[in-house]
Amino acid sequence: MKNILHTSNIKSLKKIYQGKVRDVYEVDHDHLLIISTDRVSVFDIILPTPIPEKGIILNNVSNFWFKKFNNIINNHLSGFDVSKLKISDEEYNEIEGRFVIAKKLKPVPIESIVRNYLIGSGYSDYITTGKICGIDLPENLKMASKLPNLIFTPSSKAALGDHDVNISFEEMREIVGDQNSSLIKEVSLKIFDEASKILESKNIILADTKFEFGTSADGELTIMDEILTSDSSRFWLSDSYEEGISPVSLDKQFIRDYVKSISWNDTMPAPELPDYIVEKTFEKYKDLNRMLTG
Numbered sequence: 448m449k450n451i452l453h454t455s456n457i458k459s460l461k462k463i464y465q466g467k468v469r470d471v472y473e474v475d476h477d478h479l480l481i482i483s484t485d486r487v488s489v490f491d492i493i494l495p496t497p498i499p500e501k502g503i504i505l506n507n508v509s510n511f512w513f514k515k516f517n518n519i520i521n522n523h524l525s526g527f528d529v530s531k532l533k534i535s536d537e538e539y540n541e542i543e544g545r546f547v548i549a550k551k552l553k554p555v556p557i558e559s560i561v562r563n564y565l566i567g568s569g570y571s572d573y574i575t576t577g578k579i580c581g582i583d584l585p586e587n588l589k590m591a592s593k594l595p596n597l598i599f600t601p602s603s604k605a606a607l608g609d610h611d612v613n614i615s616f617e618e619m620r621e622i623v624g625d626q627n628s629s630l631i632k633e634v635s636l637k638i639f640d641e642a643s644k645i646l647e648s649k650n651i652i653l654a655d656t657k658f659e660f661g662t663s664a665d666g667e668l669t670i671m672d673e674i675l676t677s678d679s680s681r682f683w684l685s686d687s688y689e690e691g692i693s694p695v696s697l698d699k700q701f702i703r704d705y706v707k708s709i710s711w712n713d714t715m716p717a718p719e720l721p722d723y724i725v726e727k728t729f730e731k732y733k734d735l736n737r738m739l740t741g
């Protein structure tokens with residue numbers, strides 16, 4: 448039987464935040480219990496239907512990348528002794544395999560997006576303005592075209608229920624400061640580049656991704672939340688890649704396409720997903736996990 452968790456219910460700890468996907472509890476002054484649930488959102492709206500084990504897969508994939516890039520940037524994994532977690536056995540069983548105990552960080556209030564291909568909101572911006580986040584791009588690019596080089600396209604982090612807004616690097620510097628802006632950009636591009644090479648060897652194209660950063664009590668920049676998962680990234684199968692069409696992917700594009708196909712718009716109640724969409728999405732998330740971590 449598949450393990451499904453839509454919303455966690457840990458009574459022994461205080462829930463301090465419920466995101467679209469993660470439930471966050473306070474462990475102590477310096478630590479958070481972050482549970483990846485099976486909730487799925489499209490266009491920033493949570494759907495009623497969970498994708499079984501998605502949270503476990505996201506947790507596994509993130510931990511794989513966090514450790515891989517440990518030499519580039521500190522990550523939020525804390526090394527807190529799980530046996531010291533003050534929750535019941537029943538509560539532990541509910542979240543096993545889908546949680547981390549993270550350093551409690553002060554979130555940097557921007558999303559750090561890197562793109563190598565033109566798709567999604569970047570493609571929409573390009574069609575209307577010829578640019579993304581103020582960055583000029585060549586004319587005549589198509590949907591899914593490869594960009595001349597990696598671009599860093601930050602967005603401001605919106606409150607739950609709102610959409611993020613693309614901003615220029617100048618605007619980011621005003622929000623985050625010069626030093627952290629430069630560091631975040633440099634680290635994001637480097638991780639993207641290294642991850643692309645790893646994925647390329649597995650016939651996967653990393654089209655774009657989003658990173659989140661926070662600062663520790665002593666001001667150290669740290670990567671947090673999730674990294675290079677099918678929720679935060681677009682992964683395409685190299686073999687079927689073609690310019691001009693939305694490529695076959697190992698991510699949520701399948702769900703985005705489905706909700707568009709039933710003419711759902713985000714002012715209507717979020718639709719239930721049919722079983723075949725749930726199953727197919729589960730397979731895609733699982734495939735990426737298997738390809739990466741064996």
Ligand SMILES: Nc1ncnc2c1ncn2[C@@H]1O[C@H](COP(=O)(O)OP(=O)(O)OP(=O)(O)O)[C@@H](O)[C@H]1O
Pocket residue numbers: 464465466467468469470471479481523549550551552553554607659661671672673
């Ligand atoms: N180590 C950490 N310290 C402090 N906050 C964290 C840490 N790791 C993650 N977070 C925050 O916890 C929340 C996790 O919830 P979730 O991933 O569901 O995010 P969300 O903001 O609803 O959606 P999205 O990730 O799609 O923007 C996010 O607000 C994230 O910024």
Ligand SMILES: [Mg+2]
Pocket residue numbers: 466672673
């Ligand atoms: Mg998140």
